[in-house]
Amino acid sequence: MRQMQEPTFLILTALAAGPQHGYGVIADVAEISGGRVVLRAGNPVRRPRPPARRRSDRVRP
Structure with missing residues (x-):
């Protein structure tokens, strides 16, 4: 199991008060971290990568 990253912890802390x-x-x-962690607009949470496609997964015409 991987250790939780600081931005993830801070996001969960920010959401603890409500949605x-x-x-x-x-x-x-930014406020909780005293300005040390600044998230950007978009998708601040890292998404898992999709599985790699194998040659056998390709559709043949």
Whole structure:
């Protein structure tokens, strides 16, 4: 099991008070971290990569 990254912990901390939109989370994370962690707009949470396609997965015409 991987250790939780600091931005993930801070996002969860920001959401502990209740649901909010992305820019609210970004502002809370900056405030909680004292400006050390600054998230960007978009997708601040890392998504898993899709599995690699194998040659046998290709569709032949």
